[in-house]
Amino acid sequence: MKPFQYLRPTGVDAAVRDLTAQPDAAKFIAGGTNLIDLMKEHVEQPTTLVDINRLPLATVEELEDGGLRLGALVTNADTAYHPLVEQRYPLLSKAILAGASAQLRNMATNGGNLFQRTRCYYFYDTSMPCNKRHSGPSQGPAGCGALHGYNRIHAILGTESADGNVHCIATHPSDMCVALAALEAVVRVSGPQGERTIPIADFHRLPGDTPQHDNTLRPGELVTAIDLPANGFSHYNSYLKLRDRASYAFALVSVAAALELERSDASGDQISAARLAMGGVAHKPWRKTEAEALLVGQRPTPDVFGRAADALLDGAQGYGHNTFKIELAKRAIVRALSQAAKLEPTE
Template sequence: MKPFTYSRANEERAAVKEIAASKGAKFIAGGTNLLDLMKMNVMQPAHLVDITHLGMKAIEENQAGGLRLGALVTNADTAYHPLVEQRYPLLSHAILAGASAQLRNKATDGGNLLQRTRCDYFYDTQTACNKREPGTGCSAIKGYNRNLAILGTSEYCIATYPSDMAVALAALEAKVNVTGPDGDRVIPMGDFHRLPGDTPHIDTNLQENELITSIDLPAKGFADHYAYVKVRDRASYAFALVSVAAGLELDGDTIKEARVALGGVAQKPWRLPEAEAMLQGQQASKENFGKVAAAYLQGAKGYGDNDFKIELAKRAIVRALLLATEMEGKS
C-alpha cells in the first residue's frame, strides 16, 4: 500500500471542497472495497477524506411517498429496517444475498453503489487491464472469463459490476441524490452506472468531486409480488454468475406492470423497459416469461468460459418471474 494522508470531514460542503482541492483524493466510509484495492495497489489515492461523521444515516419518508436511504446507512441496517422489509422486500432480500454479515454491518449504501469490478485481471496488477490502466488491453477477453459479462461489452472491457443491492434498486427505479462543487443533483438509478465503451475505467456518471448523500425509493415497492434470484458457485459470500430482481403488479393473473433487472451479466444492472412492456396486459405464464427472457438476452455474447451464462440468465429470469407470481412449478 502506498503512503497516503487522511482527514475527517464534519460537513458535506467541507468534504466536497477538500476533495476538489486534493488531486487524487477519495472519500472513505465503510472502506470494504476501497481498502482492499489500496492494499493490492489497484487504487492509490494520495489522500482519504473520512465522511463517516457527516450524518446521512437515517431512513425516512421522502416527499414522493417512498423512503430516503441515507448514504451512510449500513447495508445491514437497510436490509433489516422494518419499513424496508415491509414495503421493499425485494431490496431487503437482494442485500441479504450479498457479501457476509460482517461486511453488511460495515458497508454503506452509498459505497455499495461505487464498488469496482471483481474481475481477476483488474485485481492483478501484473496483467493488462483497461479498467485499471487505460490503453493496456483487456486480458479477460481471451483469458479466464467465466464470471464476466455477456451484455453491453466492448472490445476494451468485459468486466461485470458486482452489487446485489444495485440490481434491486434498478428494478425499483430508485434515484441517487448527490452533491458537488456545482450544487445538488439527482441521477436516476438507470443512468448512474456506465457501460464500458471505450472508457471502461469510468464506472459511473458521478463526477470526480461529487458525493452521494442519499438514495430515494419510489412509493411503489412491489411488496406483494417480487423475487430476487441469485445463481452463484456457492451458497454464501460469492458474487453472482447471474442475478435477477423481479417485481410484478398483478390483477388476478394479468400483469399490469413488470420490472426485471439482471446482475452479473454486464458492467451495470441490466434493464430493458421495452422487454418489460411485453408483459403488460398479458397473462402471468411461463410461456410469456420465456419470451421476455429471450428478449433480454438478445445480442448477448459469450467469450468462451462464460458462454453458459446466456442460457443461465434466460432460465433465471423465468424462475424469478414465476416466483414473483407464486407460480413456481406450474405451466
C-alpha cells in the first residue's frame, strides 16, 4: 500500500471540497471494507483519503410520503435489523443479510455498498489484462482477461458495447443493490453543483466502451442517503441467492422478487404488481420492466413465472465457463417468484 494523506471533514460541503480539490487522486472512505482491499492490491492508489465517518449521515428517517430515508453512513447491519426496514422492506433486509459476513456488515455502510467494485479475478490481478482497471501501464495491460479466460462468475447480460464489441464481462457484486433495484430506490447525492437525486436504475451503468466507470456520479459528488418508496412489497417477497457455499460468498445468480396479489373469487389470486431484479449476471443489477409486465394480471403459477424468466434473460450470452448461468438464472427466477407468492417455502 502506498502512502496517502488522510483528511477528516465534519461537514458534507467540506468533504465535497476536499475531494473536488483532488478529483483524480482522492477517495471517500467510510467502512473501507472494499477500498482497503483494493489499495492493498494496488488496484486503487489514492494519494488522499477523505474520511466521511464524522458527517451527519447515520440516521434512518421516515418520509412524509410514507417512504424511508437511509443515511449513507448507516451500517448494513443496522439497516437490516432496523425495525422499520424489517417490517416494511423485508426484501432489503433479506438481501443485506445474504451478503458478506456479520463482521463486514457491522463495518460496511449503505453508501459504500453502492460503490462495491467487481470481484473479477483479472481486475484484482494487476499483471493481467483488464479494461475496467486499465488507466496506464502501472495498472497492467488493457483487454479483458476474463473474456477468453476462466469466467465462471462473470456476466451473461449487458456486455456488448454500442459497436457490438465486448470490453468487459465483470459483474456487480452487491446483494443490497439488487433489492434496491427491485424497490425502485432513489439515491441522494451532494456535489459541487449542489444536491440531486438519481433513480437506482440510473445509478449504476453497463460497461459499454468505458468499463472503468461503474456509476453515473459526477466528479466530486458524495452519496448522502438512499430513499425507499412507500410501497415496500412487505407481504410477498423473496431474495434468493445461489452461490458456491452457504455464507461469505458472492452470488453466481441472485433474484429479488416482489409481488402484490389480489384475491379473485372466480380464479384465485392474481398478480396486480411485480418487481424482478437480478444480481451476479451483469455489470449492474439487472431489471426489465417488460418481464414484470408479463406477470401483471396473471395467476401466480410456474408457467407464468417461466415466461417472465425467459423475458428477463432475453439476449443472455455465455462465454464458456459461465454459460451454465443462463439455465440457472431461469430456474432461480421461477423459484424466487414461487417463494414470493408463497407457493414454495423460503428455506
